[in-house]
Amino acid sequence: MRFSFTNRNYAPLEATNFLQGNATLARLLPAVQRMANLQRDCQEVLPAAFKHCEIFAFDGAELTLAVPNTALAAKLKQQVPALLQTLNGKGWQINNIRFRVQMPKGLAHARPSGEGLKLPETAVNSFDELSQKLEPTAANEPLIEAMKRLVARRRG
Known part of the structure; x- marks a missing residue:
């Protein structure tokens, strides 16, 4: 049975179920779960500051965090020693944390509504x-x- 927006009897699969159902994509599942766990651990250490950030890359022992602006990057740089200590205590083996200023995904794809400013x-x-x-x-x-x-x- 093919999926159709008009046929609501067909329930969409969750992302993990979808990845497991495809042999080629199933190889990505461990990497996806690892990045999700790292994102969660970073949020536990820096809950207020990290809500606008996301993991950009994790290559070897270097973690790169995407931040929306340089001001937040400067604030987070002050937290690097505590973040390194906590993440290494959880078994992540990170030697360096870098920051990359990049617009968050949710904002990057936002489109103007097409409506002008409503003035009274x-x-x-x-x-x-x-x-x-x-x-x-x-x-x-x-x-x-x-x-x-x-x-x-x-x-x-």
């Missing part, structure tokens, strides 16, 4: 009023024109 009528009126009250100098002219276009789009 009082805000549109305030932009209209300001565009009329600003002195029409060369410096103010682009701002005045932009506010007039904004008001026209919102009202029209």
